[in-house]
Amino acid sequence: xxxxxxxxxxxxxxxxxxxxxxxxxxxxxxxxxxxxxxxxxxxxxxxxxxxxxxxxxxxxxxxxxxxxxxxxxxxxxxxxxxxxxxxxxxxxxxxxxxxxxxxxxxxxxxxxxxxxxxxxxxxxxxxxxxxxxxxxxxxxxxxxxxxxxxxxxxxxxxxxxxxxxxxxxxxxxxxxxxxxxxxxxxxxxxxxxxxxxxxxxxxxxxxxxxxxxxxxxxxxxxxxxxxxxxxxxxxxxxxxxxxxxxxxxxxxxxxxxxxxxxxxxxxxxxxxxxxxxxxxxxxxxxxxxxxxxxxxxxxxxxxxx
RNA sequence: AGGGGCGUGGUUCAAUGGUAGAGCAUCGGUCUCCAAAACCGUGGACGCGGGUUCGAUUCCUGCCGCCCCUG
Numbered sequence: 001x002x003x004x005x006x007x008x009x010x011x012x013x014x015x016x017x018x019x020x021x022x023x024x025x026x027x028x029x030x031x032x033x034x035x036x037x038x039x040x041x042x043x044x045x046x047x048x049x050x051x052x053x054x055x056x057x058x059x060x061x062x063x064x065x066x067x068x069x070x071x072x073x074x075x076x077x078x079x080x081x082x083x084x085x086x087x088x089x090x091x092x093x094x095x096x097x098x099x100x101x102x103x104x105x106x107x108x109x110x111x112x113x114x115x116x117x118x119x120x121x122x123x124x125x126x127x128x129x130x131x132x133x134x135x136x137x138x139x140x141x142x143x144x145x146x147x148x149x150x151x152x153x154x155x156x157x158x159x160x161x162x163x164x165x166x167x168x169x170x171x172x173x174x175x176x177x178x179x180x181x182x183x184x185x186x187x188x189x190x191x192x193x194x195x196x197x198x199x200x201x202x203x204x205x206x207x208x209x210x211x212x213x214x215x216x217x218x219x220x221x222x223x224x225x226x227x228x229x230x231x232x233x234x235x236x237x238x239x240x241x242x243x244x245x246x247x248x249x250x251x252x253x254x255x256x257x258x259x260x261x262x263x264x265x266x267x268x269x270x271x272x273x274x275x276x277x278x279x280x281x282x283x284x285x286x287x288x289x290x291x292x293x294x295x296x297x298x299x300x301x302x303x304x305x
Numbered sequence: 306a307g308g309g310g311c312g313u314g315g316u317u318c319a320a321u322g323g324u325a326g327a328g329c330a331u332c333g334g335u336c337u338c339c340a341a342a343a344c345c346g347u348g349g350a351c352g353c354g355g356g357u358u359c360g361a362u363u364c365c366u367g368c369c370g371c372c373c374c375u376g
Contacts, residue, residue: 011341034341035340035341035342036341045341046341070339071338071339072338072339073337073338073340074338075338076338077338099341100340100341101336101340102336102337102338102340102342103338103340105336105337106337106338109337111337111338112337113337113338114337114338116338120338120339121339149335149336150335150336150344151335151344151345153343153344153345154335154336154343154344154345155343155344156339156342156343156344157336157343157344160337160338160339172337175337176337179337181337232339232342235339235340235341235342236341237341238341239341240341261330262341263341265330265341266341266342268332268333269334269340269341269342270341272333272334272335272336273335273336273340276334276335276336277336
């Protein structure tokens with residue numbers, strides 16, 4: 001089999017476990033498709049796979065960065081594509097498991113990113129004197145078709161489009177036009193889902209578990225090591241909520257409530273992405289009998305090839 | 306118990322004698338490197354009763370509920 005298996009779904013649905021189960025069946029290695037589990041020292045809050053949970057299955061792209069490092073989709077794309085080749089050449093099955101939709105799509109599809117530096121801070125400064133409307137008009141003047149795809153309030157993306165043109169001399173829209181927008185692997189997309197209410201319950205429970213496992217201690221030690229809200233790693237749910245607390249702006253209860261809330265909102269955004277971006281095979285996870293779901297997926301994949 | 310204050314969508318808070326507006330939450334959506342991010346759209350409310358008035362959420366009043374002070 002020369003297939004890449006992709007397991008996605010909202011946070012808390014059971015992707016990690018599914019990845020391991022599928023790896024056992026298909027002689028696979030798991031590649032994490034997650035923008036935050038790449039960071040060392042961030043174990044509890046990112047619900048990172050534990051040693052026991054891996055059951056001996058190799059997991060790539062976990063613990064590859066320090067929390068002070070920044071990271072990019074492009075880097076992810078390059079690293080994972082290499083990993084996939086490596087695993088395939090060993091005759092094993094790559095199993096990409098994660099919740100970061102853009103990272104996964106960029107890797108599996110023929111996305112090509114411009115050779116620009118990661119400099120959104122500079123761009124922010126450079127154009128601080130323009131309001132949203134003015135900035136948008138500027139983009140309209142240099143790359144109209146990209147502008148039309150964006151809302152003028154989405155300053156982050158407007159700036160990005162401007163940056164691409166300024167640094168490469170090529171318009172973002174032109175770049176996109178060169179791509180085919182197709183999946184470059186023989187991939188089988190497994191989308192895991194459960195009833196929304198149930199998912200939210202699970203998310204809430206999982207946050208309670210994180211609390212008991214010592215999330216506060218984990219975050220405190222990062223904080224003491226000098227990590228701030230500005231670091232990319234500290235944008236993660238489960239971590240960013242603590243800064244208000246450390247600054248005396250909210251209570252400890254608020255921290256956990258916010259983590260729950262942000263996780264729920266994240267799950268919702270993941271659903272809309274996965275529903276609309278991939279040729280997905282959806283599976284309702286059987287919570288009383290996880291193996292049933294595994295069996296069903298295994299059958300479907302075997303019938304595919 | 307006495308004095309004062311407050312009761313507006315899920316929540317925090319506005320405004321107004323001519324049937325109410327915002328933030329957050331909710332729900333839906335967008336997506337080519339900050340993506341666990343950024344952004345867009347959406348439904349939903351004047352505690353209950355009486356009075357004044359052409360008309361009350363707004364003024365008066367009774368009740369209920371909550372908060373503060375005093376004892």
